[in-house]
Amino acid sequence: MSDRPIDQEVVETENEKRQKELASDFAALGESLDRRGVAIDAVVEKVRGFTVAVPSWGVGTGGTRFARFPGPGEPRGIMEKLDDCAVIQQLGRATPAVSLHIPWDRADPSALKEKAASLGLSFDAMNSNTFQDHPDDPKQPLSYKFGSLSHADPAVRAQAVEHNLDVVEFGQAIGSRAITVWIGDGSNFPGQADLSRSFERYLESAKAIYAGLPEDWRLFSEHKMYEPAFYSTVVQDWGTNLLIAQELGPQAFCLVDLGHHAPNVNIEQIVSRLIFAQKLGGFHFNDAKYGDDDLDAGSVDPFRLFLVFNELVEAGEALERLHPAHMIDQSHNVTDPIESLIRSADEIRRAYAQALLVDRKALRGHQDANDAMMASECLKRAFRTDVTPILAEARRRDGGAIDPIAAYRASGYRAKVAAERPASKGSGGGIV
Numbered sequence: 001m002s003d004r005p006i007d008q009e010v011v012e013t014e015n016e017k018r019q020k021e022l023a024s025d026f027a028a029l030g031e032s033l034d035r036r037g038v039a040i041d042a043v044v045e046k047v048r049g050f051t052v053a054v055p056s057w058g059v060g061t062g063g064t065r066f067a068r069f070p071g072p073g074e075p076r077g078i079m080e081k082l083d084d085c086a087v088i089q090q091l092g093r094a095t096p097a098v099s100l101h102i103p104w105d106r107a108d109p110s111a112l113k114e115k116a117a118s119l120g121l122s123f124d125a126m127n128s129n130t131f132q133d134h135p136d137d138p139k140q141p142l143s144y145k146f147g148s149l150s151h152a153d154p155a156v157r158a159q160a161v162e163h164n165l166d167v168v169e170f171g172q173a174i175g176s177r178a179i180t181v182w183i184g185d186g187s188n189f190p191g192q193a194d195l196s197r198s199f200e201r202y203l204e205s206a207k208a209i210y211a212g213l214p215e216d217w218r219l220f221s222e223h224k225m226y227e228p229a230f231y232s233t234v235v236q237d238w239g240t241n242l243l244i245a246q247e248l249g250p251q252a253f254c255l256v257d258l259g260h261h262a263p264n265v266n267i268e269q270i271v272s273r274l275i276f277a278q279k280l281g282g283f284h285f286n287d288a289k290y291g292d293d294d295l296d297a298g299s300v301d302p303f304r305l306f307l308v309f310n311e312l313v314e315a316g317e318a319l320e321r322l323h324p325a326h327m328i329d330q331s332h333n334v335t336d337p338i339e340s341l342i343r344s345a346d347e348i349r350r351a352y353a354q355a356l357l358v359d360r361k362a363l364r365g366h367q368d369a370n371d372a373m374m375a376s377e378c379l380k381r382a383f384r385t386d387v388t389p390i391l392a393e394a395r396r397r398d399g400g401a402i403d404p405i406a407a408y409r410a411s412g413y414r415a416k417v418a419a420e421r422p423a424s425k426g427s428g429g430g431i432v
């Protein structure tokens, strides 16, 4: 398959239908922003420079612990997953990198690298997996039922450490430079696990992984409040996460998955604190209503996503030094995963573009004058601005589709791959 899985003529034909309307909307927005002292072209260029990695596991249909309802033409392995990721990038032009999950995506590294290069893709942070058993992996015969990096049995901890180091080695071979470590370790009953000793064991294991990290690599630890453990989780919140990153050293950073907090937690403030501590490593973007719902980024609470980006833009140079990794981490149960990932990347860019429109000088003035109403209005004014023409223009300038979901549907890609890829089984719950 060429680096353009969809015939570029389809994109051009679709763009022709929308070009006139986009030009008109873009000019009108440009005029309006000009009155606010904002040059629209500068915003377009910044948006073009903003990218987010797609998760390899996101292009398959996800599921809940009750069931999984597969869609047509699901990718059967990592090579087909990369084809789907290339579609997302070709049309949306915001997602040039893919985040892999090992062992799900294990393959010959040189074949993987070659395939990705032919599609114009690269690899972002690697993800290890010690939250499920791997009966087919001769290097991981021991069970993670009662934990991995914090397990009471040193042999299980050693196996989990070794797996993480294997993932780093694999990542090195394909050009990745970071590993994200998320563990499901925790307990379901008060008293089941000693809260202190579990954490000490985790730290000891994490230090062993850190010691094996190449010099130009970063380690991202990812916290999550609950699930699969429902009473206590070893790396449960940003406080524990920050402790870990500080204990490990300068190559260790915290990863913020937007769905991994208690409902209503002020995530943007956590982001601000992690920037202050110079420990913000990256994001897993998604959205949620109740818990770790893994819904499409920006689909439920776009204002919260905007407020996170408001902190990122506000941080300015401090953020450039941290250059946090941007990744999507969500599960698509009822939509075509390609469409969800195209739209999510767009929603993430939307929040970024809106945050760029905040009049920072005016905001500071309102804050220092204790004018709560005008400070709030200052943010809302940026959030209320429909930046759709900016996002579309950024894509158009990069050869993408003005309306990427319409172009995807016009391309017939899903029907084509459905004919080539036999349907997978629907049984078996859990996120894939």
Ligand SMILES: [Mn+2]
Residues within 6 Å of the ligand: 222, 257, 284, 329
């Ligand atoms: Mn995550």
